[in-house]
Amino acid sequence: MNITKEQIDPLNAVLKVELSREDYQGKVDTILKDYRKNANIPGFRKGQVPMGLIKKQYGKAVLVDEVNKLLQDNLNTYLTEEKLDVLGNPLPKQQDNFNWDADELAFEFELGLAPDFEVSLTPKKGIPHFKIIADKKMIDDQVDRIRKQYGKLVAQSEVGPDNEVTGTFENEAAEINHKTTLELSKLKSKKALSALKGKKSGDTVTLKTKGLFKEDFLLPGMLGIPREKAEGLDIEVNFTIEESNLREPAELNQELFDKLFGPDKVHSEKEMRDKIKEDSEAQFQQQSDQKLLNDVTEKLIENTKFDLPTEFLKKWMQNTGEKVLTEEEAKDEFERSEKGLRYQLIEGKLIKEHGLELQFEELRDYAKNFIRSQMAQYGQTDPKEEDLDGIAARVLSNQDEVKRLSEQLMSQKLLDLYKEKANLKTKEVTYDNFVKEVYG
Structure with a gap:
């Protein structure tokens, strides 16, 4: 087998694969012999069917199947060894009147190559990073609700x-x-x-x-x-x-404080208000962080310029889905997907450049912390480490859970990176003003 690459332009290439009969014939013959041993064809005893009949009935299908397996395995190996960063998968070029009986088989595959680009986390204009505070009015309203609820x-x-x-x-x-x-x-x-x-x-x-x-x-x-x-x-x-x-309304006394926050955690109205402010702002942090992730994502897509192998991607989308798309449908699909694809490439580059790749130990610890917080909500505040290990192992045996937790952990690692490296401009707002500014 021989594989060569022809570079068309920086984003497109063609792989040429040449196979000789020796590359696949041994495997084809072995499979056909197994077919012969087990074939049940009227007029012949089991295992006594002439090989010529087996080849006539199954030979072409087995040949095509084995060649395709050989191509797939060797293409993947070639892409890995040559460190080619491709988009989508190699797309076979159409070959009319292909002769499967020839001693030499030649195939061509189109490649869409990932672009080379730089990512900057420091745009000239700072990205707003909202710090949401619980103002006096919000705390007063919360105190009134509590007194009313427990009145x-x-x-x-x-x-x-x-x-x-x-x-x-x-x-x-x-x-x-x-x-x-x-x-x-x-x-x-x-x-x-x-x-x-x-x-x-x-x-x-x-x-x-x-x-x-x-x-x-x-x-x-x-x-x-x-x-x-x-x-x-x-x-x-x-x-x-x-x-x-x-x-x-309920009186603001020790009985109410203990009921709200646990025995002897809060001892005065001032401490209660401080606790409400602290808890509220911790909850607001999640919303602020999500807003920051969204804003940085948009800025990165807006400011990071690079070309894509557009025609290749349209063709790939047209031919590799559950159903073959028309050219117009493929064009629409590409337009819908382009923004997400660009961010995937940007995110991948950030992960590689800043060493953010997920390690299994990190994911396991993240899962254990998530489980620990869930158990705490049901009063189990001090679970045994071996219990956490067992639950985490069961959770991580589910691929859907692994995907969900991996995405959450990567979002957190990217968020930490943005807070450390990006050009952020802190903006202190009340929750009401945050809602108005973000949602209109």
Whole structure:
């Protein structure tokens, strides 16, 4: 066998493979002999079928199969030994009237080569790195929610402006019959508030659904209907009152602190507020990190310029999927995939240049830490090391889990790299302003 490479341009090459009969004939003959031993053909005893008949019936198929295996194995070896960085797989060139009976077989394969390029993590304009803080208003609101959540309900003889009213919504035509509890502070409609004020258990009031709540997403849950049915709903519903209660906020005392944070972890309102701020900002960090990953990814794609073997990739996409695509379909598929492909190449270069390749020990430790955090949520705060090893081994025996954890760990390693090396500009914002800036 002889393999040679013809360089067409920096991104395209052709591999020429020449096979002689000696390269494959021995394997073909061995397989045909096995076929002969086991062939059941009417008119012949098992194992006594003439070899000429076996060759006529199976010879060409066995030859093609063995040559293809030989080509695949040797092409992979050649690409590895020559350290060729290819995109996709070698694509066989069409050869009309190919003669499989010739003593010498010649094949050609098109290659799409990965481009050579440089990646810079220091663009002139700094990439925003959001530091999300929990401001006083957010902490005040959280304290109010906690006091309300752990407060006690005091029965009221009639509905007051700050009451929680339990009752049933009904509209027979709209198939609504749902018991719920209304927090009057969440009502937007002044007419609804006026209609409910002063009512007692057993009274029924008629309310309009349109504009009933300050936040529209509350309507489907309150009425017990699907979200899509609640969109734009503008009908009247009857609400029959069963009871009205006033929630007295819980006192900020040691009993509440222990209930929230564990015994003797927090001892004052100030410590409680500091703890809320710390926990909130730790949660915000995940959102800030994801935003940073997305922004750096976009900047790298935008600023890292290189050409791709576009025509080869279109042809490869056209011919190697589950079904053969038309030229137009392949063009559309390439356009959809191009951005992701460019980032894969950029990411691969960063991983190689900065030594970020995953090691099994790293993945195992990452899996164990993930398992440890999951167990802690269920009260198992001090698992044995051998138990963690056993669970991690079972998790890592699942290829889907390996892929998921590998992607998470690589994202973390890239994030750490960006924080250390990239040109970042820290931007301190409240959570509300972060949401406005990121999501509009």
